[in-house]
Amino acid sequence: MIDKADSLLDAPVAPAAAAEAPPPAIAVVDLVSVLDGRPVLDGVSFDVPRGKTLVIMGPSGCGKTTLLRHLIGSMRPTRGRVELLGHNLGELAERDLEAVRRRFGILFQSGALFNSMTVAENVALPLREHTRLDAATIDVIVKMKLELVNLRAAANRMPAEISGGMKKRAGLARAIALDPEVLFYDEPSAGLDPVTSAEIDQLIIDLTDKLGVTSVVVTHEMDSAFRVADTMVMLDEGKVLRTGARQEFQLLRDGPPTGDRASDLIRQFLTGSSHGPITDRRLSGGYADDILMAAGRAGRPLWTGWR
Ligand SMILES: Nc1ncnc2c1ncn2[C@@H]1O[C@H](COP(=O)(O)OP(=O)(O)O)[C@@H](O)[C@H]1O
Numbered sequence: 001m002i003d004k005a006d007s008l009l010d011a012p013v014a015p016a017a018a019a020e021a022p023p024p025a026i027a028v029v030d031l032v033s034v035l036d037g038r039p040v041l042d043g044v045s046f047d048v049p050r051g052k053t054l055v056i057m058g059p060s061g062c063g064k065t066t067l068l069r070h071l072i073g074s075m076r077p078t079r080g081r082v083e084l085l086g087h088n089l090g091e092l093a094e095r096d097l098e099a100v101r102r103r104f105g106i107l108f109q110s111g112a113l114f115n116s117m118t119v120a121e122n123v124a125l126p127l128r129e130h131t132r133l134d135a136a137t138i139d140v141i142v143k144m145k146l147e148l149v150n151l152r153a154a155a156n157r158m159p160a161e162i163s164g165g166m167k168k169r170a171g172l173a174r175a176i177a178l179d180p181e182v183l184f185y186d187e188p189s190a191g192l193d194p195v196t197s198a199e200i201d202q203l204i205i206d207l208t209d210k211l212g213v214t215s216v217v218v219t220h221e222m223d224s225a226f227r228v229a230d231t232m233v234m235l236d237e238g239k240v241l242r243t244g245a246r247q248e249f250q251l252l253r254d255g256p257p258t259g260d261r262a263s264d265l266i267r268q269f270l271t272g273s274s275h276g277p278i279t280d281r282r283l284s285g286g287y288a289d290d291i292l293m294a295a296g297r298a299g300r301p302l303w304t305g306w307r
């Protein structure tokens with residue numbers, strides 16, 4: 001009897017609590033990714049609330065790109081799970097994964113435009129491939145997308161005829177062609193001058209506001225990270241060192257060293273200082289490890305027998 005009374009009392013509470021906290025756009029739960037017998041990601045967990053921007057950062061080789069590949073479902077977890085828009089990506093059949101892929105856009109590092117097509121044709125491509133819209137409608141949508149990234153005037157230019165910043169914007173127009181709910185950015189400011197980089201950041205912020213999308217940005221650029229982030233994840237050697245609001249990381253960056261190793265490691269990374277736990281570790285690390293790590297970064301492991 002008492003059990004029943006309890007459950008009746010509890011009943012109205014559950015839906016109210018659910019209304020307070022809508023499910024996140026992305027949930028990563030204890031993600032482990034073993035590559036070549038080595039855990040490249042080791043128990044990574046975090047959420048990205050809908051409409052917010054998460055920045056993923058960390059030293060070279062810490063697993064950022066691998067994490068991004070898991071988030072877009074191009075790699076399957078060894079353990080743990082990645083939930084994107086309510087779907088557990090590791091459990092989806094390829095066809096269902098394809099349907100989820102239509103709901104997100106990716107801006108690749110180089111913009112990844114097709115050089116034989118005009119800017120407008122590049123943006124039209126996903127619409128031609130994934131919708132049955134007629135040519136005139138596609139034309140209108142392409143113009144709207146180009147307007148959103150301030151590139152309408154360059155619609156008929158070839159990729160070779162536009163600057164690096166314009167290529168990024170064209171790539172972004174293509175990434176938003178199908179009205180994605182989530183946008184992934186891989187190093188959006190790599191190779192751009194500081195002013196162009198700031199323009200791209202502003203565009204990321206504007207698009208997040210205007211389109212209400214959830215964004216995940218992988219970046220090395222700390223100025224850029226602090227401009228666009230709502231929340232941040234700091235990775236180190238495949239593990240989450242810390243995850244939190246941008247303001248928390250700002251306090252760490254601007255404050256004095258604390259003596260706590262994790263905090264000081266994050267602080268060294270954020271300030272770009274040449275002294276701290278990251279460099280100490282490198283100096284005490286084996287020469288062979290260093291060489292293998294450098295080779296790994298270049299995409300050519302010399303020898304992986306020790307792993
Ligand atoms: N396909 C793979 N097979 C084996 N090792 C990999 C593979 N991809 C990445 N790695 C290794 O995983 C680590 C993390 O790589 P990555 O995710 O590219 O780091 P980041 O993007 O942070 O620089 C590196 O040591 C890299 O050599």
Ligand SMILES: [Mg+2]
Pocket residue numbers: 064065066
């Ligand atoms: Mg990378």
